Amino acid sequence: MYIKNPMEIENKSMALIDEVMGDTSFTKEEKLVAKRMIHTTGDLDYRNIIEFKYGFIEEAKKAILEGKTIFTDTKMAYMGINKPALKKANCQLKCFIDDERVFSLSKELGTTRSACAVDLAVREGIDIFVIGNAPTALFRLLELFKEGKVNPRFIVGVPVGFVGAQESKEYLRQFSIPSISTVGNKGGSNVSASIINALLYMVVGR
Numbered sequence: 001m002y003i004k005n006p007m008e009i010e011n012k013s014m015a016l017i018d019e020v021m022g023d024t025s026f027t028k029e030e031k032l033v034a035k036r037m038i039h040t041t042g043d044l045d046y047r048n049i050i051e052f053k054y055g056f057i058e059e060a061k062k063a064i065l066e067g068k069t070i071f072t073d074t075k076m077a078y079m080g081i082n083k084p085a086l087k088k089a090n091c092q093l094k095c096f097i098d099d100e101r102v103f104s105l106s107k108e109l110g111t112t113r114s115a116c117a118v119d120l121a122v123r124e125g126i127d128i129f130v131i132g133n134a135p136t137a138l139f140r141l142l143e144l145f146k147e148g149k150v151n152p153r154f155i156v157g158v159p160v161g162f163v164g165a166q167e168s169k170e171y172l173r174q175f176s177i178p179s180i181s182t183v184g185n186k187g188g189s190n191v192s193a194s195i196i197n198a199l200l201y202m203v204v205g206r
Contacts, residue, residue: 013039021047029057033180033198040194049183051173056154059178063128063153064089064203070128070196071121073097073114073137077130080193085200096120115140122150130156132192135164142171154178156195158187
């Protein structure tokens with residue numbers, strides 16, 4: 001016999017995660033986000049590597065309540081964010097990775113499409129950024145911030161990998177921007193989606 005009910009599976013998973021997490025320095029709401037990241041990855045090490053900066057939870061909740069547009073760097077993150085909850089919050093998602101303008105700009109500048117997608121998002125006035133895959137996207141976003149071209153409401157910065165991922169997140173933590181990031185090379189599109197879902201569930205439920 002095995003558990004078949006989806007919510008029962010999730011609730012039992014969260015209870016097991018809660019047991020292992022024990023006492024942490026996270027606030028109650030930060031812990032909810034951390035638990036969802038762990039649930040998504042099956043990796044309990046996340047409880048040791050998550051960094052919340054500059055009132056991330058409160059700023060993110062405010063922005064979501066305003067029905068803002070959210071940029072994601074990958075289609076995987078786009079697909080992983082809960083659409084009914086997004087609709088309740090009157091928020092929209094944008095992912096420009098397949099946009100023809102991004103292809104052209106990438107060839108012109110000799111950089112990644114992920115970085116160029118950030119440029120396009122900034123041009124369109126988007127100020128919420130969810131980056132789970134490409135360090136170049138996070139580096140580019142911070143360049144644009146330094147140039148005064150964008151003032152992010154909040155950043156989910158959890159790019160994954162071995163080239164630039166750790167460094168881009170360390171760089172993010174140097175800025176006074178509400179953000180969540182991971183220490184080291186762990187992260188990913190699924191992780192970034194789980195963070196937005198946790199925030200949406202806090203604000204509007206499922």
